[in-house]
Amino acid sequence: MTATAYNKSGHELSGVKIDFSLDNAQLASITDSATTGSDGTAIVTFTARNTAGEVKITASSGSITSTKTITILDQSAPASITLSANPSSIIAGKTATITAVVKDKSGNAVPNGTSIAFSMENALYGTVTSQSTTNAGTAAVTFSSANEVGSAKIIATSGSITESISITVSPVDAASIEFDSVDQNPVAIKATGGVEYSNIKFKVQDTNGNPATDINVHFTMSGPGGIGYLDENDSNPYESDVSTQDGIEKVVLHSGYEAGVVTIKAEVDIDGDGTYDLVAATPVISIGGGVASDKWFSVAVEKRNLAGWAYNNITTNITAYLADRFGNYNILNGQSVSFESEVGMAVFSNSVSADSKGLATVQARTQVSTNYGTPCEDVVPETWETNLKSDIKTRFDIAYPGHPRNGECSVLVFTKGEEHFIDGSNGGKIDGLYNTGETYTDLFVDAFRDYDDDGLFDDGSSSTPGTTDAGQNPAEDCVDVANNNVWDGKNGQWDGDINIFRNTKFLVTGTPHIIAYIEDQTGDGNNESSFVVENGTDLNGDGDSTDTSAKIHVLVCDDNYNPPPAGSVLSVSVDNGKLIGGTTMTYPDLGPIDLKAQTGTDAEKQAEAEKQAKDNIEFTFTIVDDDPSTQKLKPSEFKIQLTWEPGGGYPTSTISKSLSGTVE
Numbered sequence: 001m002t003a004t005a006y007n008k009s010g011h012e013l014s015g016v017k018i019d020f021s022l023d024n025a026q027l028a029s030i031t032d033s034a035t036t037g038s039d040g041t042a043i044v045t046f047t048a049r050n051t052a053g054e055v056k057i058t059a060s061s062g063s064i065t066s067t068k069t070i071t072i073l074d075q076s077a078p079a080s081i082t083l084s085a086n087p088s089s090i091i092a093g094k095t096a097t098i099t100a101v102v103k104d105k106s107g108n109a110v111p112n113g114t115s116i117a118f119s120m121e122n123a124l125y126g127t128v129t130s131q132s133t134t135n136a137g138t139a140a141v142t143f144s145s146a147n148e149v150g151s152a153k154i155i156a157t158s159g160s161i162t163e164s165i166s167i168t169v170s171p172v173d174a175a176s177i178e179f180d181s182v183d184q185n186p187v188a189i190k191a192t193g194g195v196e197y198s199n200i201k202f203k204v205q206d207t208n209g210n211p212a213t214d215i216n217v218h219f220t221m222s223g224p225g226g227i228g229y230l231d232e233n234d235s236n237p238y239e240s241d242v243s244t245q246d247g248i249e250k251v252v253l254h255s256g257y258e259a260g261v262v263t264i265k266a267e268v269d270i271d272g273d274g275t276y277d278l279v280a281a282t283p284v285i286s287i288g289g290g291v292a293s294d295k296w297f298s299v300a301v302e303k304r305n306l307a308g309w310a311y312n313n314i315t316t317n318i319t320a321y322l323a324d325r326f327g328n329y330n331i332l333n334g335q336s337v338s339f340e341s342e343v344g345m346a347v348f349s350n351s352v353s354a355d356s357k358g359l360a361t362v363q364a365r366t367q368v369s370t371n372y373g374t375p376c377e378d379v380v381p382e383t384w385e386t387n388l389k390s391d392i393k394t395r396f397d398i399a400y401p402g403h404p405r406n407g408e409c410s411v412l413v414f415t416k417g418e419e420h421f422i423d424g425s426n427g428g429k430i431d432g433l434y435n436t437g438e439t440y441t442d443l444f445v446d447a448f449r450d451y452d453d454d455g456l457f458d459d460g461s462s463s464t465p466g467t468t469d470a471g472q473n474p475a476e477d478c479v480d481v482a483n484n485n486v487w488d489g490k491n492g493q494w495d496g497d498i499n500i501f502r503n504t505k506f507l508v509t510g511t512p513h514i515i516a517y518i519e520d521q522t523g524d525g526n527n528e529s530s531f532v533v534e535n536g537t538d539l540n541g542d543g544d545s546t547d548t549s550a551k552i553h554v555l556v557c558d559d560n561y562n563p564p565p566a567g568s569v570l571s572v573s574v575d576n577g578k579l580i581g582g583t584t585m586t587y588p589d590l591g592p593i594d595l596k597a598q599t600g601t602d603a604e605k606q607a608e609a610e611k612q613a614k615d616n617i618e619f620t621f622t623i624v625d626d627d628p629s630t631q632k633l634k635p636s637e638f639k640i641q642l643t644w645e646p647g648g649g650y651p652t653s654t655i656s657k658s659l660s661g662t663v664e
Helices: 383-396 602-617
Strands: 002-004 017-022 028-030 033-035 041-043 046-048 053-061 064-072 078-086 089-091 095-104 115-120 126-128 131-133 138-145 150-158 161-170 175-182 197-206 216-222 228-230 239-243 248-255 260-268 278-281 285-288 298-301 315-321 336-341 344-347 351-353 359-367 408-417 498-508 513-518 531-533 549-557 569-574 578-580 584-586 618-624 634-644 653-663
Touching (some): 115 126, 131 138, 138 150, 216 228, 216 248, 298 498, 344 408, 383 513, 513 653, 531 634, 549 569, 549 602
Parallel strands (some): 089 161
Antiparallel strands (some): 002 041, 017 033, 028 046, 078 095, 115 150, 150 161, 175 197, 228 248, 260 278, 298 315, 408 498, 569 634
């Protein structure tokens, strides 16, 4: 990012400090500031994180600002659409299947559920299903032709990519065939416990529109090889011939041991010359695994910071996302998902069923009690927490009783599924089944609530054998599958029926405090009791006093050094003098600090976690002389105000603090 500073005459200014800020630091980061060179430009680096969205960048020098918006694209955004029509030529009044294959810029299939919009260039030729979503990068819709003869153009759009295809609409011929129904879609992979077949029907009519009887219809299955077969035809499992009865012909699609998408094409040779005159096809039929895969199991929450240390019944939604090993989620409709919470929160139900999109959602609420100690489980502080408390005690002269992870609450989410394996690895067969010797990810047999977020089960004592973290407190709860009163770790074998689980973390926060101090101005190493800003000198003609200032550090946190919930507003003001930088901030949803998300050595991870926690609760403001042309001494008051938004229907409250001083 390049910013250029100009004076009122339009000439570039060198030596000007320009500050940079973002409206959403969760999406990206940018260099804090830079000074313009001889050409008047300052160059900084903008770095996107892992989430798509829009970020507004503000460059400021004193009261002068300029903004720019950058769009961060998902790596898997649609980059190409390939359309096909089956058939490419139809009789007026009939239908065709439009199939779209959507890939990202790396040539890979876009994520399941990517939306594709379809429209007609000219509505006289018929209609097309307005929208569909991808499954394994493929989506299909039905084009229904009208009585207009000619070339019908269908347009598909996904994201910024648009493609089109034309279908020839011909006059009514001697007979017609059209897709009628499919009674099971998706179809479960063989031996996974779901419905493994689907009855598919086509309708054949004569020239008068009546059901045609004893017409031979040839069926062909299209799709990745090895994923299924038609009827019981050993000689050619992908083709079948059936004669109509009362204008209806039926074929049965059976699943195999692989997932994928298929279409069934039906063709009729009217005059017996070996050429198929009538063609129709099914929409895309999915064949999916039917067993949730640990690799595709994830959990998302509506909000992570809840004022539950102060109030009960503040709610949020937790959603589990399920998919099978092939990335299909629609086969998992009705699968049971369980939720269990650490003390500090409670869930609406301990078990819900996934919907047709593989989603299972529950409502959680804050529910704390201090009769048994702290509202959440009391965990041993990490190094970064100890360092954070020590630093704040040194600079702010305040020590609160808790530490950040004492305000963390863990919700365990688990469901039956299979361990991830790599089909065909280590010389195994690529057959959709786990074979001995293939690479797999061994999971813990018993799911557990990970209170201290260390990834290990803690039994609270050192006497129980077989635990991976014996002797650690607090004692964690587990789902004892074998009912043997012992937590069972990894069993060293692939499991196709095991509890796959995730622990998702929340911050349960309390009433915030405001603490502030004035940074040493005299050089004696002590904080000041009041601030003094002497008469400034306008060095660069922009109206700012740059050679004298007072820095004020503000701490906003609860008893565990955690920030307020989303929607709370922090604002500062000074009645004489001028503040450098922003004066109002609305808090985003700041959740727990994730040590495992940091990179580098353990010491580097601890340092980064401490910095992140400090950035969430500490702010620095600078007061400068607002009128360097005069030397009149004026009393000044620096005011801090927090509008605390606990949520849950509870009223907002205002917490204030002020510091006094003088500005010359």
